[in-house]
Amino acid sequence: MKNRQPLFHVVxxxxxxxxxxxxxxxxAVVLALLVGAVLLMVQGVEPVTFYKQLLTMGIPGSRYPWRxxxxxxxxxxxxxxxxxxxxxxFKMRFWNIGGEGQFIMGAFWAGFAAxxxxxxxxxxxxxxxxxxxxxxxxxxxxxxxxxxxVKWGTNETLLTLMLNYVALYFLQYFAETKTDWNFFLDPDSxxxxxAKFPANAxxxxxxxxxxxxxxxxxxxxxxxxxxYIYLNYTKRGYEIAVVxxxxxxxxxxxxxxxxxxxxxxxxxxxxxxxxxxxxxxxxGILSTSVTNDVGWTGVVVAWLAKLNMVGIxxxxxxxxxLQFGCQTASTTYPSIDANFxxxxxxxxxxxxxxxxxxxxxxxxxxxxxxxx
Amino acid sequence: xxxxxxxxxLFLFNIVLVNIPLLYGTVGEIVVEKSGSLxxxxxxxxxIGAIFGYLAGCVANSLAVGLLVSFLAAGLCGLLFAVLTxxxxxxxxxxxxxxxxxxxxxxxxxxxxxxxxxxAMTGAGSLVKGFxxxxxxxxxxxxxxxxxxxxxxxxxxxxxxxxxxxxxxxNFTKTGLRLRAVGENPGAADSVGVNTLMYKYIHLIGGSGxxxxxxxxxxxxxxxxxxxxxxxxxxxxxxxxxxxxxxxxNPVLAILGTLVFGFFNTLQIYAGSxxxxxxxxxxxxxxxxxxxxxxxxxxxxxxxxIASSIRRRExxxxxxxxxxxxxxxxx
Numbered sequence: 001m002k003n004r005q006p007l008f009h010v011v012x013x014x015x016x017x018x019x020x021x022x023x024x025x026x027x028a029v030v031l032a033l034l035v036g037a038v039l040l041m042v043q044g045v046e047p048v049t050f051y052k053q054l055l056t057m058g059i060p061g062s063r064y065p066w067r068x069x070x071x072x073x074x075x076x077x078x079x080x081x082x083x084x085x086x087x088x089x090f091k092m093r094f095w096n097i098g099g100e101g102q103f104i105m106g107a108f109w110a111g112f113a114a115x116x117x118x119x120x121x122x123x124x125x126x127x128x129x130x131x132x133x134x135x136x137x138x139x140x141x142x143x144x145x146x147x148x149x150v151k152w153g154t155n156e157t158l159l160t161l162m163l164n165y166v167a168l169y170f171l172q173y174f175a176e177t178k179t180d181w182n183f184f185l186d187p188d189s190x191x192x193x194x195a196k197f198p199a200n201a202x203x204x205x206x207x208x209x210x211x212x213x214x215x216x217x218x219x220x221x222x223x224x225x226x227x228y229i230y231l232n233y234t235k236r237g238y239e240i241a242v243v244x245x246x247x248x249x250x251x252x253x254x255x256x257x258x259x260x261x262x263x264x265x266x267x268x269x270x271x272x273x274x275x276x277x278x279x280x281x282x283x284g285i286l287s288t289s290v291t292n293d294v295g296w297t298g299v300v301v302a303w304l305a306k307l308n309m310v311g312i313x314x315x316x317x318x319x320x321x322l323q324f325g326c327q328t329a330s331t332t333y334p335s336i337d338a339n340f341x342x343x344x345x346x347x348x349x350x351x352x353x354x355x356x357x358x359x360x361x362x363x364x365x366x367x368x369x370x371x372x
Numbered sequence: 373x374x375x376x377x378x379x380x381x382l383f384l385f386n387i388v389l390v391n392i393p394l395l396y397g398t399v400g401e402i403v404v405e406k407s408g409s410l411x412x413x414x415x416x417x418x419x420i421g422a423i424f425g426y427l428a429g430c431v432a433n434s435l436a437v438g439l440l441v442s443f444l445a446a447g448l449c450g451l452l453f454a455v456l457t458x459x460x461x462x463x464x465x466x467x468x469x470x471x472x473x474x475x476x477x478x479x480x481x482x483x484x485x486x487x488x489x490x491x492a493m494t495g496a497g498s499l500v501k502g503f504x505x506x507x508x509x510x511x512x513x514x515x516x517x518x519x520x521x522x523x524x525x526x527x528x529x530x531x532x533x534x535x536x537x538x539x540x541x542x543n544f545t546k547t548g549l550r551l552r553a554v555g556e557n558p559g560a561a562d563s564v565g566v567n568t569l570m571y572k573y574i575h576l577i578g579g580s581g582x583x584x585x586x587x588x589x590x591x592x593x594x595x596x597x598x599x600x601x602x603x604x605x606x607x608x609x610x611x612x613x614x615x616x617x618x619x620x621x622n623p624v625l626a627i628l629g630t631l632v633f634g635f636f637n638t639l640q641i642y643a644g645s646x647x648x649x650x651x652x653x654x655x656x657x658x659x660x661x662x663x664x665x666x667x668x669x670x671x672x673x674x675x676x677x678i679a680s681s682i683r684r685r686e687x688x689x690x691x692x693x694x695x696x697x698x699x700x701x702x703x
Contacts, residue, residue, distance in 0.1 A: 162677065177661060300473065
């Protein structure tokens with residue numbers, strides 16, 4: 001066989017400069033918006049005005065601008081918490097793509113608490129109880145997979161994927177079954193419909209002038225700081241990084257890998273469950289589309305942010321602006337629907353995934369002597 | 373309609389008719405996974421194949437053009453996946469999920485954008501004709517199973533043929549053997565001179581193309597009526613990923629698996645009429661919640677996944693290097 005040597009070969013870079021990465025991301029967003037603009041023009045929509053509406057999210061000139069901000073926060077908080085939680089699992093190379101299922105379980109058990117105890121407890125206590133129920137519900141749904149993975153090496157990507165749908169149809173069962181015992185439904189409605197939560201099971205808001213600050217935003221911000229410290233400055237956070245790099249190294253260093261995996265995945269899934277609890281208590285009602293796809297979008301955000309907590313705040317803000325903006329803009333442009341956000345999101349991530357290659361690897365000239 | 377035999381026949385007929393897209397999706401994903409790639413973009417790939425195949429088929433008024441375009445459009449998704457994960461070493465899970473997000477986004481963008489100009493399938497006579505039932509002479513005259521199995525449209529038979537061909541290709545050809553080697557241990561395959569890069573690219577494109585055919589089938593089954601909120605694929609792509617595991621990465625078992633999953637899928641619609649037709653023996657069907665039928669494919673697959681990991685049985689068809697990127701310099 002003839003021995004051909006390619007002119008170039010691929011070599012891993014030691015480290016990537018943050019400047020190079022930031023530039024790649026800005027380029028990705030700009031390029032995606034350009035691709036979107038071309039598509040919009042094909043549809044006969046003027047891209048500049050469309051984007052203006054998208055980026056301002058219809059807030060200026062609105063009669064109730066604060067209401068829009070409140071709704072924006074309701075979309076932003078679940079995505080932020082879910083993305084942070086997923087990043088925790090991904091750092092350990094545990095492919096938890098079961099965010100949807102864990103979120104649903106969190107929402108379901110928080111809803112359970114709201115409907116069962118709603119009338120009996122004062123609001124602050126009720127919100128705490130719902131949060132705990134949600135975290136426990138989501139956490140147990142996730143840790144179950146982690147235990148199987150540790151014990152028997154079950155493929156967690158595929159198993160968490162399957163459990164998403166099991167959870168969805170579980171919730172649908174309660175949404176669509178009209179019987180006496182089903183306390184989730186509105187008793188006054190003839191067809192099955194989720195009942196509104198009692199008033200004291202709704203998320204606490206802090207009025208600041210005309211604006212009602214959703215308490216979950218404050219909690220999410222605190223969580224973000226805590227997780228940053230946990231990952232970067234604690235022994236447990238360090239263990240996550242080591243297990244992610246190489247489970248064998250961790251084992252030689254005397255770490256109990258199984259214990260670390262189970263602990264971390266419980267934390268990750270519990271946070272997602274907590275996000276579900278916040279979502280339903282902010283909405284004040286359960287719904288079968290409660291997740292708003294955050295389990296999927298969270299994967300995108302975590303990846304865009306390179307699993308970095310600060311990056312996740314930026315990326316989830318960006319994605320929420322895209323989604324919320326497309327929702328508002330689509331009310332003026334009937335031919336463009338809210339799914340346009342998914343299209344843009346996809347293009348951004350494709351470009352980032354491609355650009356990542358050039359920050360992680362470089363092309364090197366193959367030298368003659370190296371070829372021998 | 374209320375004749376019990378009639379109800380049973382229709383039930384069996386629909387198990388096949390409604391669920392063949394699952395077979396296309398599954399066989400496509402088996403081809404892809406055998407090359408070592410875990411592509412979670414089946415749903416989006418099928419959606420792209422569906423919409424572009426349908427539109428092209430309508431414009432050209434030709435079933436063949438529709439099939440070809442759906443294959444090519446979905447194949448492009450496979451090419452994208454290959455460029456990102458094989459050449460550019462991107463994470464496979466994230467890339468696959470992004471293809472689904474992007475594919476569904478594009479599907480709705482194109483569909484919504486056409487609005488009034490959306491072509492009705494009745495305007496393309498050859499699509500309607502191509503999707504109408506072909507009775508296999510002789511066999512279709514058999515009672516019950518004649519109608520249930522042997523009087524289907526062309527694409528049903530095509531799906532079965534593709535599944536059997538892929539099975540033969542994987543198990544009895546030299547390239548099929550090499551492909552499996554690439555999926556099991558790309559380093560070893562590379563060292564004996566197999567062009568792993570090319571194998572991965574070709575099978576990602578081909579496998580995704582087969583998924584696209586399933587999408588096109590779905591478009592025709594829905595008579596090409598575009599709804600703003602529901603995608604034609606309606607979760608079939610995800611069930612297909614489950615079915616690959618259930619069928620143990622074997623395309624012929626996938627035919628059987630399609631019928632099993634299809635059985636539950638169809639039961640959720642037919643439970644009422646079956647219970648009505650056979651009140652004595654099947655009356656209990658009415659008491660089972662429909663959501664359980666929907667959840668069963670995923671529940672069964674979850675159990676299969678767990679059970680096979682506990683038993684670590686020998687004959688598992690899961691490629692050893694599934695989901696792992698192959699970086700030549702680290703061989």
